[in-house]
Amino acid sequence: MSIGSIRLDTKMLDRIAQSLDRNTDQVLESAAYQVEAEAKARAPVDTGALKGSIHTEKKKPGLYWVADGVEYGIYQELGTHKMRAQPFMVPAVEKVGRYIYEMWGRLFK
Numbered sequence: 001m002s003i004g005s006i007r008l009d010t011k012m013l014d015r016i017a018q019s020l021d022r023n024t025d026q027v028l029e030s031a032a033y034q035v036e037a038e039a040k041a042r043a044p045v046d047t048g049a050l051k052g053s054i055h056t057e058k059k060k061p062g063l064y065w066v067a068d069g070v071e072y073g074i075y076q077e078l079g080t081h082k083m084r085a086q087p088f089m090v091p092a093v094e095k096v097g098r099y100i101y102e103m104w105g106r107l108f109k
């Protein structure tokens with residue numbers, strides 16, 4: 001691309017732009033499944049229902065949800081006035097956050 005007498009070489013930016021959607025979705029999918037695995041490893045176990053209900057769902061390209069499928073999961077995560085919190089999802093996201101940061105860095109190399 002040329003602007004006046006200045007010529008810009010945009011080959012690398014063009015390459016990144018072409019692969020951005022596909023690469024972004026791959027990074028997010030990988031991160032979502034890592035959060036799922038980490039949450040399952042951290043989930044408190046009584047009957048195993050909470051741990052067994054944690055799943056990843058692709059809502060649309062670039063949007064993944066990791067959730068539990070039991071009604072009491074939120075109370076385990078946050079606690080109640082009668083029960084202390086036993087967080088499993090937030091710590092999983094925090095741990096995988098470091099991985100996400102590294103993957104985004106690789107995406108733009």
